[in-house]
């Protein structure tokens with residue numbers, strides 16, 4: 001079943017973002033990791049999040065509303081090779097400001113390419129989230145690109161690498177936007193969290 005999702009608005013400043021009056025779920029990852037495709041696949045809408053043909057082009061914070069219940073936030077991708085130092089630093093400032101200032105942030109879905117080793121920039125970003133106690137889950141993307149055994153080996157290695165720095169791993173999901181795989185588990189996790197938060201309101 002698809003959930004009713006609509007584009008809400010885009011912002012260039014965290015201060016302009018909507019009132020934090022419902023649970024919010026953010027999606028982020030390196031440029032080209034498959035973020036737009038995953039958001040489209042999760043909500044069954046082909047062109048909801050524009051599948052960026054020019055990676056890293058959008059530097060805005062894009063809000064979507066699911067039913068009237070929660071926000072999905074598509075954050076600009078990081079690590080795009082052609083970005084200038086200035087663009088990187090403005091990305092850094094904006095996204096970190098976002099993470100530290102959204103009281104309604106329920107979970108950040110950090111997207112990681114399931115087919116390549118964990119990149120330094122991913123590790124640093126995850127480290128930053130952990131240090132600041134921002135709740136996050138890992139979503140491995142493009143699982144259709146490797147043979148099952150290679151995929152498992154690579155993901156096991158990534159988990160192993162992360163466990164060098166962390167006592168335990170956060171929730172993680174293996175997905176393919178091309179094959180629409182893994183999306184039910186991501187959605188179940190997301191809606192369960194949202195239900196808990198909405199249910200607990202005012203208690």
Ligand code: GDP
Pocket residue numbers: 029030031032033034035036037038050051052053055056077141142143144145175176177178179
């Ligand atoms: P974004 O920059 O993170 O938003 O990434 P996009 O969603 O634009 O995807 C980047 C590229 O990866 C595009 O060429 C997509 O077609 C491709 N892609 C995205 N998801 C998948 C996937 O699940 N499997 C495969 N094989 N390719 C994918």
